[in-house]
Amino acid sequence: MKLYDCSTAPSPRRVRIFAAEKGLELDLVQVDLANGEQYGEHFRVINPDCVVPVLELDDGTRISEVLAICYYLDEIKPEPSLFGTTPLERAETLMWNAKVEQQGLMSMMDAFRNVAKGLKGHALPGPDEFEQIPALAERGRRRVEIFFRRLDDRLSTTDFIAGGRYSIADISGLVLIDFAKWVKIPIPNDAGNLQRWYKAITARPSAKA
Amino acid sequence: MKLYDCSTAPSPRRVRIFAAEKGLELDLVQVDLANGEQYGEHFRVINPDCVVPVLELDDGTRISEVLAICYYLDEIKPEPSLFGTTPLERAETLMWNAKVEQQGLMSMMDAFRNVAKGLKGHALPGPDEFEQIPALAERGRRRVEIFFRRLDDRLSTTDFIAGGRYSIADISGLVLIDFAKWVKIPIPNDAGNLQRWYKAITARPSAKA
DSSP: OEEEEOTTOHHHHHHHHHHHHHTOOOEEEEOOGGGTGGGSHHHHHHOTTOOSOEEEOTTSOEEESHHHHHHHHHHHSOSSOSSOSSHHHHHHHHHHHHHIIIIIIHHHHHHHHTTOGGGTTBSSSSSSOBOOOHHHHHHHHHHHHHHHHHHHHHTTTOSBTTBSSOOHHHHHHHHHHHHHHHTTOOOOTTOHHHHHHHHHHHTSGGGGO | OEEEEOTTOHHHHHHHHHHHHHTOOOEEEEOOGGGTGGGSHHHHHHOTTOOSOEEEOTTSOEEESHHHHHHHHHHHSOSSOSSOSSHHHHHHHHHHHHHIIIIIIHHHHHHHHTTOGGGTTBSSSSSSOBOOOHHHHHHHHHHHHHHHHHHHHHTTTOSBTTBSSOOHHHHHHHHHHHHHHHTTOOOOTTOHHHHHHHHHHHTSGGGGO
16 A cells, blocks of 8 residues: 655654554655645646545555544554444544544644745645635644643543543644644643653654654 | 534534434434533533534433544444445545535634624634634635535536445535525535535435434
């Protein structure tokens, strides 16, 4: 299987970490996002939404969207499951992953894309041009800070974001925090539960993927 | 099972339609969003994110987030599956549902919440106050229009959004279109595939849920 990837982007990193945890090897194909390769005719055929990651199966079938790719990988190699092994565990995992995506990663994207100098006219990923909205960048930073407090609360009662086991929600959380760190939104010093969790997650070999 | 619901809101409608398609009866508990019941102490215990829907199981366990709730319902009553019956079908369904959520429903939320008079200071769902950003409302409208074109293209080759079978992605699409219609973003007259699909989906009894 081939993964259209970009080594510096947060979304494909989620899939790389997921594959590393599963012990799955993917052939990584770098897409040069910084130079606009995703908007070129060649990549538009691979994904008309002009974003990575995209998983390409050996028969040529392509799957985009991080959650869909990860769920597929979990199904073809069920052990260890990163979505949970019972209906309730899967519900909790999907629930927490959705919260990290919507409240965390989307906010982070708003915070970054609406001020980055290289993204003028590309405030959103995808083929259509959208001007940056500075107020949205500010709102994004505030939302990330609020969400860090929520995660800290959550992790006061559980070892991992979705409960007692490592899951895709932890991968989404790790990528969120590393992205936030890069734009100088650190984990607050007094968020001890989140600090403890981050240390444990980054100690796993998959965090280097 | 109990569903904390609001009969006029788009997100819980997705779960109501899903349950209707599965033939599952849920005890609906109305939460008065218009009068701020979701911010009250009582509901904050049910969901600290202050949003509906929330599914409450008979043992008191609560699940929030539409995707998590629907996946859970699909697992406890697998026939007919609204996520697909093979790993590839499930991947395609999750992929298309994510596109409808991110490109369609999120845009629609931006378009509505950033101008609605009753939502000043509540431009985002949840307990934290955020001022409206008028430019974000405009961007949201434009994104919905663009996404309608994408859906029309997609439906030129398939009967349903995720492929050859009705799925949660169609439910998400239906709720998007009805919400957009309400704020006067109609399906374009020349989007014949989307019109055909919408007619078929609204003819199903579940569309009244």
